[in-house]
Amino acid sequence: MRLVKIGTLKFLLVGTCLLAGLLCISCDSFGKKEPEREVVARVGEEYLYLDDISDLFADNLSAEDSIALASNLITKWATQRLLLSRAKFNLSEDKIAEFESLISDYRADLYTRAYKEALVAQSEDTLILDSELSEFYEKERVNFRLQEKIVQLRFIELPLQFLNREEVTERLRRFNENDLRFLDSVGVQFRKLHFNDSLWVPVSRILDEIPPLTAENESDNLKKSQFIELEDGSGVYLIKVTDVLGVNEIAPLSYIEPRLRQVLLNRRKMKYLRELESDLINEAIRRNEFEIYDNAQENTITN
CATH class of the missing domain: 3.10.50 (Chitinase A; domain 3)
Incomplete structure (x- = not known):
């Protein structure tokens, strides 16, 4: 790992392609060694690499503008890391544990939400029959004022x-x-x-x-x-x-049809997700991947 001074960053940004070519030429032809990543900044044990920021530079930027943008990016990155380090040092262990739990929950929610949306998009039936729409409207019409x-x-x-x-x-x-x-x-x-x-x-x-x-x-x-x-x-x-x-009269079906179709689609989506989660749990139990211990349930109830 080689540190790069800010003063030389201009040449790294302008000549990234040339540098990549030189690195490939210098690679051992037998070992196919991975090219060494260029480091542009360090905070503690964390490093910012040239390839972390190189995609943010437009091709038409002048060398001077590239240097200014790089300086801003590096300063922003360093400030964020330094503030985070100081925060972890000064916050209580309980507060840090609380934040880490929230971060973990948020990460899990992002992954699971993306996965469920992909499954829904792949299998969801978006066709709402006119008969379904009419039946829903007649059943709920008093609510459509x-x-x-x-x-x-x-x-x-x-x-x-x-x-x-x-x-x-x-x-x-x-x-x-x-x-x-x-x-x-x-x-x-x-x-x-x-x-x-x-x-x-x-x-x-x-x-x-x-x-x-x-x-x-x-x-x-x-x-x-x-x-x-x-x-x-x-x-x-x-x-x-x-x-x-007038106001408070029952809305005609033709007027609220787009909204009703969306309501029915959302209900279908929620039903699909409930069935998906139920099937997931049942499959995990069948494969012995998921188990609830009786003593854990009893302790939870008594506590």
Whole structure:
């Protein structure tokens, strides 16, 4: 192990590839000796190696910038190690033991969580049938109450000087197949349009899209089967409301379907993990890899 002075770090960072080549050439052709790692700093018995930090340097860094970055990385590494050393020296043994237990638990949790997520991703069935969704909705529908008013509507925003306003208004009101084809054909002239009146939309989103509608006047305007015309300094808004559901009413399935599918997927995932853990314990007992001693249980209960 060879120590490297900070002053020479510039050459190590810039010439890493050259150094690797020289090391390979100098290796014994018969023994295939591992190249010696370059040390750039030491704190106590811990060492920071060049290959620990070399990947953090961009190819387009100048030599001066590489030196500055290396100095910062080394200082940060040394400060962390020194603080950790002082902390272990000054903290009580009980506190250190507590931290070590937490670290051990966290490490185990990281490994097991990653393993379980990999198993779930490999085997989880993500297909939720419509029949499952409908059954779950009907069973739990009383729990799906709206927190916000929702509306089904279609609307168009026209420029203030739009010439064919009367025909567009009439066709948006009536809205048969011919009307829809006509409105689609001239839709490029509209500033905004929304024709999907089977889609439930929260009122907060409607207020964002139609500025003349406000929290103060929306209840007077957004009523079932109502047609309204509003205007502001930027445009004319033609709005046909087809249906409205208020706060605390039961949310329609189509509105909450994505959330319900996720709930069912999460339940399926939890069931799979419970079965996985149960199978793991049973398999370990069968293989004599896991055993609970009766006296340990008795001592636990009595204590």
